[in-house]
Amino acid sequence: MRIKKGLTGLMVGALMLGLLAGCVGKNETNGGDNGGGAAGGKVKLTMWGAVPPENGPQEVVDTWNAEHPDIQVEYVRFVNDDDGNLKLDTALSTGQNVDLYVNYTLTNLDKRIKGGxxxxxxxxxxxxxxxxxxxxxxxxxxxxxYYGMPTKKNAAFFALNMKALDQAGLSVPKAWTWDEAREYALKLKTAGFKYGLVQHTASYVDPLDSVLVKNGYVKADGSSNLDDPLVTKWLETLNGMMKEDATTPPLGEQLTSKMPVENMFLGGESAMINIGEWLIRTSNNMTEFPRDWKIAFAPVPRLAAQEADMVKSGGLGDFIAINSKSKNKEAAWEFLKWYADGGMMPMAAGGRLPSSNVVDQQTAIDHLLGDYADSYDKESLEFVLYGDETPTFVRSIAQEVVDLRAQEYEKFFLGNQTAEVTVQNMVKRHNDWLKQNQ
Structure with missing residues (x-):
């Protein structure tokens, strides 16, 4: 009996040692929940973002990983659309490996803050x-x-065919109105272009928000301000360019053809485009879009007559948050600081300029333009990026309001209702939304 009892004790002891060894092995290999530490005590972080790895993120994490052997970062791409953001939100809510992630709108950020x-x-x-x-x-x-850190300088601007401007006797504007831009578009179209101006449909509404950020989305009495006179001015100006001047594509044609407006500008079909810094990633592709003309840059026009009344789309973007459920918050914070203060520089080639003031502006522009600096008017580029002191905004209104406005002004641009009815409908629907969300 003693021998049997002794053997049983040895077996239990061996089993316990095996279980302990297995637990240690698991922790060292997998790092526990949410990334944890890798073999040898290394910390593994996972960062989610929407930029393709080859457009800068992979070089960023490769550089960090080479310099910080104890904290290794993996980049995971999600597409910045409804499906992609749902994929990220699901990963966050179910405890999948997400230590840092990029927010591209305040609406998505607010949802994630509320989700903890x-x-x-x-x-x-x-x-x-x-x-x-x-x-x-x-x-x-x-x-x-701050539930994260903005890391990128947003820039909205008009890019212009400088050769066409010279031939038409037009200067590069530093401050102008939409009435003046309409005149430019007409003169440039008559100079031989199919269109004077093209833009993504997402940019349509920027002038509207410029007005409403300045004057308020809601009046002092709590009712909708979507009947601000400049709202009608915006509707009628853009509609006139579509239908009277034929200097910008009609909305219906643009929607049905999924018009590649960047290709049209770079291919010489349009003399101007309303866009942002990401254009340069495409315009540097001289293989697909060879050109013998320089690109100049101008601020987005204002609707108001007075320059002092202007607020422009822009501000800062690429708002990187740390998952509050991450097991490695301190390591994630170290990476985020490094990224913001210059580690993200490889992203500049794809149009993502660092917003931190410790980053040299000229270095950022050099990365942005790459080998094709001579194909741009650098003076006007530097002005729209760093010299224009016009206040900026980041759209912060609820997505429901964005959607209801779009549904109404699209009816107008498609010729299904008047400007007056469009404004009335926007105001009514906005007031209904305000009452429901008091």
């Missing part, structure tokens, strides 16, 4: 976001707090 998956960065005191990123960073605050 965005860390309040106020717990870190060694980096002042307001000082590093400037006053535009405050657009991303929620209830006075």
């Amino acid at each position: 998956t965005a860390l309040d960065l106020g717990e870190f005191t060694d980096y002042n976001i307001d000082e590093k990123m400037g006053e535009d960073a405050a657009s991303w605050k929620v209830d006075g707090k």
Whole structure:
């Protein structure tokens, strides 16, 4: 009996040692929940973003990983559309490996804050976001707090065919109105272009928001301000360019053809395009879009007559949050600081300019233009990126309001209702929404 009892004890002991060894092995190999540590005590972080890896993110993480052997980062791409954001939200809510992730709209950020998956960065005191990123960073605050860090300088501008401007005797504007832009488009179209101006449909509404950010989406009495006179001015100006001047594509044609407006500008079919810094990723592709003319840049026109009344789309973007459920918040914070203060520089070639003031602006522009700097008017580019002091906004209204406006102004541009009825419908639907969301 003693021998049997002793053997049983040995067997139990061996079994316990095996279980303990298995647990240690698992922790060292898989790092526990949410990435954890890799073999040898390394920390593994996973960052989710919408930019294709080959357009900068892979070079960024490769550089970090070479310099920080104890903290290794993996980049996971999601597409910045409804399906892609749902994929990210599902990963966040189900505890999949997400340590850092990029938010591209305030609407998505707000949803993730309410879902408890965005860390309040106020717990870190060694980096002042307001000082590093400037006053535009405050657009991303929620209830006075930063649940992430804006890292990219947004830039909305008109890109112009400089050769066409010279031939038409037109200068590169530094401040102008939509009435003046309409005149430019007409003169440039008559100079031999199919269109004077093209733009993505997403850019249509920027002038509308420029007005409403300045004058308020809601009046003092709590009712909708979508009947601001400049709203009608915007509708009638763009509609006149579509139908009277034929200097910009009709909305119906643009929607049905899924018009590649960047290709049209770079291919010489349009003399101007309303766009942003991402254009340069395509315009540097001289294989597909060879050109013998320079691209110049101008601020987006204003609707108001007075320059002081202008607020433009822009601000800061690529708002990177740390998952509040991450097991490696401190490591993620170290990576985020490094990324924002210059580690993200390889992203500049794809149009993502760092917003941190410790990054040299000229270096960023050099990365942006690459080998084709001579094909751009650098003076006007530097002005729209860094010299134009017009206040900027990041659209922060609810998606429901964005949608209801679009549904109404699309009816107008498609010829199904008048400008007056369009404004009335937007106001009514906005007022109904305001009552439901008091």
